[in-house]
Amino acid sequence: MNLSFPPYVLNLVQAGHSLLKGTVAPNATHNDPYNTTEYHMHNLFGYSISNATYHALLSVFPGKRPFTVGRSVFAGSGRTTGHWGGDNTSTWGSMFLSISQALTFVTPLSRSMFSKLTDFRFMMSGMPMFGADTCGFSGNTDLDLCSRWMSLSAFFPFYRNHNVKATISQEAYVWSTVAEASRRAIAVRYSLLTYMYTLFYYAYTQGDTVMRALAWEFPNDPSLAGTFSQFMLGPSLLITPVLIPNVETVNGVFPGIGEGTSWFDWYTLQPVIAQPQQNVTLSAPLEHINVHIRGGSILPLQAPGYTTAETRDNPYSLVVALDESGQASGSLYLDDGESLVQNSTKLVQFSYTNNCLSSSIKGSYAAAPPLANVTIAGAIGLPKGMSLTIAGQPCEVGNVALEYDCGVLRVIGLEEFTPNGAWEGEMRLELSY
Numbered sequence: 001m002n003l004s005f006p007p008y009v010l011n012l013v014q015a016g017h018s019l020l021k022g023t024v025a026p027n028a029t030h031n032d033p034y035n036t037t038e039y040h041m042h043n044l045f046g047y048s049i050s051n052a053t054y055h056a057l058l059s060v061f062p063g064k065r066p067f068t069v070g071r072s073v074f075a076g077s078g079r080t081t082g083h084w085g086g087d088n089t090s091t092w093g094s095m096f097l098s099i100s101q102a103l104t105f106v107t108p109l110s111r112s113m114f115s116k117l118t119d120f121r122f123m124m125s126g127m128p129m130f131g132a133d134t135c136g137f138s139g140n141t142d143l144d145l146c147s148r149w150m151s152l153s154a155f156f157p158f159y160r161n162h163n164v165k166a167t168i169s170q171e172a173y174v175w176s177t178v179a180e181a182s183r184r185a186i187a188v189r190y191s192l193l194t195y196m197y198t199l200f201y202y203a204y205t206q207g208d209t210v211m212r213a214l215a216w217e218f219p220n221d222p223s224l225a226g227t228f229s230q231f232m233l234g235p236s237l238l239i240t241p242v243l244i245p246n247v248e249t250v251n252g253v254f255p256g257i258g259e260g261t262s263w264f265d266w267y268t269l270q271p272v273i274a275q276p277q278q279n280v281t282l283s284a285p286l287e288h289i290n291v292h293i294r295g296g297s298i299l300p301l302q303a304p305g306y307t308t309a310e311t312r313d314n315p316y317s318l319v320v321a322l323d324e325s326g327q328a329s330g331s332l333y334l335d336d337g338e339s340l341v342q343n344s345t346k347l348v349q350f351s352y353t354n355n356c357l358s359s360s361i362k363g364s365y366a367a368a369p370p371l372a373n374v375t376i377a378g379a380i381g382l383p384k385g386m387s388l389t390i391a392g393q394p395c396e397v398g399n400v401a402l403e404y405d406c407g408v409l410r411v412i413g414l415e416e417f418t419p420n421g422a423w424e425g426e427m428r429l430e431l432s433y
Contacts, residue, residue, distance in 0.1 A: 003019070003037060004026055005019070006019065023042070025038060043072070043073075044074055045072060046070055046071070047073065047074035047076060047077050049072070050068060050077050050081035051077075051080050053066070054080035054081065063340055064338055064340060065338055068080075068082065069081060069084050069131075069158060070082070071083070071084060073125075073127065075125075078127035078128070081127075082130065083105055083125075084130070084132065084160065085098060085101050085102075085131070085133065086133070086137075087137045087138060088132060088133050088136055088137050088138075089136050089139050090135060090137070090139040090140055090141035090142075090145060090167070091136065091139065092145060094136055095132075095148065095152065096229070096243045098132035098156075099152075099228055099231055100228045101130075102130050102132065102211055103211060103212075103213050103231065105128075105130040106125075106130050106157065106209060126207075128199075128210040128211070129200075130156065130157055130158055130211075131158030131159055131160055133160070133161075133162040134153040134161045134162065135161050135170045136163060136170075137162060137163050137164055138163070138164050138166075138167065140167050141163070141167075143175045144245050144246065144286065146161075146170055147177055147178045147181040147182075147286050148241060148242045148243070148286075150172055150178060150181055150182040151181050151287075152243075152289065154182075154186055154188065154289075155211075155231075155237075155289075156211065157196070157210050157211065159189070177286055177287060180287045181286065181288075181289075184287055184288070184289075185289055187304045188291060188304075189304075190304030190305065190308070191302060191304045191311075192233075192299070194300050194301065194334075195234065195236075195237075195301070195332075196233070197333065197337075198331055198332055198333040199234045201333035202333075209234075211231055211232070211233060212232040212233075212234070213228075213231060213232075214227050214230060214232060214238075214253070215227065217232055217255070218255040218256055218261075221255055223253075230253070235297070236293060236294045236297035236299060236321075236330070237266075237291060238263065238291070238292040238294065239290070239291055240252035240289075240290040240291075240292070241290075242284050248285050249281050249282060249284055250281075250282050250284040251279045251280065251281055251282070252282055254272050254274045254278075256294075257272070257274050257275065257276050258275070258276035259276070260324050260325075261296070262294075262296075262321075262322075262323055262324055262378065263292045263293065263295060264292060264293045265290075265292055265293075266291035267291070269293075269319075269321075269375065269407075270406065270408075271377075271378065272292060293321040293377065295322055295323040295324065295328070295377075295378065296321065296322070296323035296327060296329065297319075297320075297328055297329075298319070298320050298328045298329055298330030298350040298352060298357075299318070299321070300318055300332040300350075301316065301317045301318070301319060302369065303315060303317075303372075312337070313368070313369060314369060315369050315370050315371065315415060316370070316371045316423075317371070317372050317373045317374065318357070318371070318373075319377065320350075320357060320374065320377065321377045322376065322377065323378075326352075326353070327351075327352060327353045328350075328351075328352040329350060330350045331350065332347070333345070334348070334363075334365050334423070335365055342365075344363060344364045344365040344366075345365050346361060346364065346365035346367070346423060347363055348361050349362075352376075355383075355431040355432070356430045356431070357374060357428075358427065359423070359426050359427045360426055361425075361426050366420075366421055366424070368420075368421050369421065370414070370415040370417075370418040370421065371414050371415070371418045371422035371427075372415050373410060373411055373412045374411040374414070376409040376410075376411075377408055378407055379408065379409035380433065381409075381433065382409070383431040383432055383433055384433060385431075385432045386411070386429065386430065387428075387429075387430045387432075388400070388417060388427070388429050388430075389427070390417050390418065390425045390427055391425025391426060392425070392426075395417045399413055400412065400414060411429065
């Protein structure tokens, strides 16, 4: 076998599809007992440097979680590093392909998930912390492309705008439209930090996914196997980006409709009206990305701040998106965010059934921000009254406001009942109709 000119055809610029340019010669041998060739060892370099960096950071900052992102990775690299997709181009095609590329890398499948997906084939890299060079690495981006890409990448686990020196500047502030699109998307991302952090907890402990293909979440619908223009963030959020230029609408499907699944617009909390497998046309002006909440979900949120640290100190809220049977569930994982081995953690499980929202708590980690409000999408109307119990103690709710409009119920003014932290005691919020 000619290692410099392999028998398969590579999509490279070198004449004859040579592997010789820009790297160590593939037929070079290493100083080991087997004279292993560079061809067989090359990708292990990325694994080795991320592993060395991880342990070096541990020695410099004992007990703190190292965080790196590597461009060169190999099987097992997810144990010590995240990954970014490397040199893409400032084209609509590269933005489109970043979704399937991310899904290739972010997929550590749990045993229960794999049992549902025997009809599909995957490359499972098990690296959930992944992102692409947003707005493109090589070539000049433009206002339209960068606006859409900044909005899209806000829902990838790793989010970075990055390009080569020889191209024009593409920071979000270069164009006012890109800046506004970025602000809106980042505000959603930051409000979801606790949700995303919980997804990483389940990825670590159960092998669940962070980003998900629609087909993985709805394996009984074969029409979704070829859907690469949408994706889910965890089990509860559907992201429908614009992937072509000069448009103000986008088409998307809403899986599970007709089979018990409902969807709500993130921004308005209004239900989606669609038929099973219908390709729905959605409004998508340049500064907007469509995000939908899956019915049956409870999302813990925090008001977005300028930084992740500031966001983490802001009050909590809950969004309850009811399914067709009027139920929902969700969870929240908390720790100090930096220790390799935690002194304390907390896992909060939420449930909504029979017009009652309740929480159960496992763990002792203390989070100071209070619970400010609860919003219920798909509510049946304005309740006649409500009762609230925190840590087994009934609360006087005379100052709590109930607001209802177009199927959305808001319970406002809960801060006074959780001054020592939203999740210090189990909660029971019961609505009476």
